[in-house]
Amino acid sequence: MISAKQLKLTLVRSLNGRLKAHQQCARGLGIRKIHNPVTVIDTPENRGMINKISYMLKVEEA
Known part of the structure; x- marks a missing residue:
C-alpha cells in the first residue's frame, strides 16, 4: 500500500483580525x-x- 504524502503545518502569525475565510x-x-x-x-x-x-504558515514535508 502506498502511503499518502504528508505536510507539517505550523501557524507562525496570529489569526486575530484576519478575514473570516482565512480563519x-x-x-x-x-x-x-x-x-x-x-x-x-x-x-x-x-x-x-x-x-x-500561506502568509501565516510554515510548511514542511513530514
Whole structure:
C-alpha cells in the first residue's frame, strides 16, 4: 500500500483580525494554536487552503 504524502503545518502569525475565510481555512486544516504543528495529507483541497493562508504558515514535508 502506498502511503499518502504528508505536510507539517505550523501557524507562525496570529489569526486575530484576519478575514473570516482565512480563519476558516486554518480551522479546516486543523490548526488551533500558534506554533503548534499539525500534520495533514497532501491533497488538492488541503493545498488550496494552504495557498490561501500561506502568509501565516510554515510548511514542511513530514
